[in-house]
Amino acid sequence: MINMFHIYKNYEGAITALTDITLKIDKGDFVFITGASGAGKSTLLKLMFCMDRPTQGQIIIGGKNVSRFAERDIPLLRRKMGFVFQDFKLLNNKTVFDNIALALRITGMDNKDINKRVLKVLAYLGLQHRANFKPLTLSGGEQQRVAIARALAKEPTILLADEPTGNLDPERAMDIIRLFNDINARGTTVVVATHDKALIERFSKKAIHLDKGRIVN
Secondary structure, three states: OEEEEEEEEEEOOOEEEEEEEEEEEOOOOEEEEEOOOOOOHHHHHHHHOOOOOOOEEEEEEOOEEHHHOOHHHHHHHHOOEEEEOOOOOOOOOOOHHHHHHHHHHOOOOOHHHHHHHHHHHHHHOOOHHHOOOOHHHOOHHHHHHHHHHHHHOOOOOEEEEEOOOOOOOHHHHHHHHHHHHHHHHOOOEEEEEEOOHHHHHHOOOEEEEEEOOEEEO
């Protein structure tokens, strides 16, 4: 599903974010990417989502070498990928319903199918009663579920989440990981970046540990 071969990522100012990353994530896997702040977790997810390009190395997703993709090819790849951002990135001037629907409108889906898809994911996440609310009227946990709903509305084969529990209390954090576990059980490949060791210990999943941009055992 996701293969990386000898990935390096350097930024201006001689900053090395990732060094010689080689990994394999199979279809249907649930994988934690873990490490301290600055270890390279977010950079790794951004490369998987083609939000950034590697300085060196190859990235194969679904059998396609995305490190060679032209910019025009990336949106098509992302149609079957969901990304849950650490800071949610919700549009505060739009309702919960519209925040989720926007991701589908961009793909050209018709309104009837959009309504059906949004209502389905709202029901799945227990957010039906919040459909017409604005994000800032919601709790942090509810905002996080809206961000997850937006990613799930595309019915992705791969779901990436960057520190999805970073702003939540321990109980809510457990709820979010249980939700990801359920999503994974339905067949979606899930990759979660987190520095929370308690979550990793609680859920027996494959873990890739990063330290200063390198994979360590």
